Amino acid sequence: MAGTDLAENGWYTTEEVAELLKVDPSSLRRWRTAKPPQGPPFVHVSGRVTRYLGADVLTYLLSNRTDPAAAA
Template identity: 60%
Template sequence: MPLESITDSTNHQPHRTEDGAGSRSPILANGWYSTSDLAACLRVDASTLRRWRTTRPPQGPPFVSISERVVMYSAQDVEEWLRSRRTVPGGEA
């Protein structure tokens, strides 16, 4: 069964910014996930994402620390991270 795009998740959509008339920075043009939103999409516990972030060196998808308690994940970065971890059975090692 093919996996749906992380941005096509039925219950958890990335946070989107209001569309400004050309005033939006490219980094804000994509969807963003909170830790709990991304954990639900990846079907892991939020503590797993926190552990990945605090491991040295950090593991998991790229993240942005907004504040001490707020961390966000770009939908585009998460999709790229997932693609980089893809394994094709029978493919070259």
């Protein structure tokens, strides 16, 4: 994934989503195993393969957005 390009219908690895969010991949892994799970929705393709749908990552980001003007 180049920079912050994110296709809504694309499937991304933990490392690609971590790069986009500017967090360490271990943070996404920790969020997935939290009770309850945190972070963007994910799909376990197999025991060692996890993918994130671009649309879900965008929805997650927008749902956690804080608008300071709205809080006034």
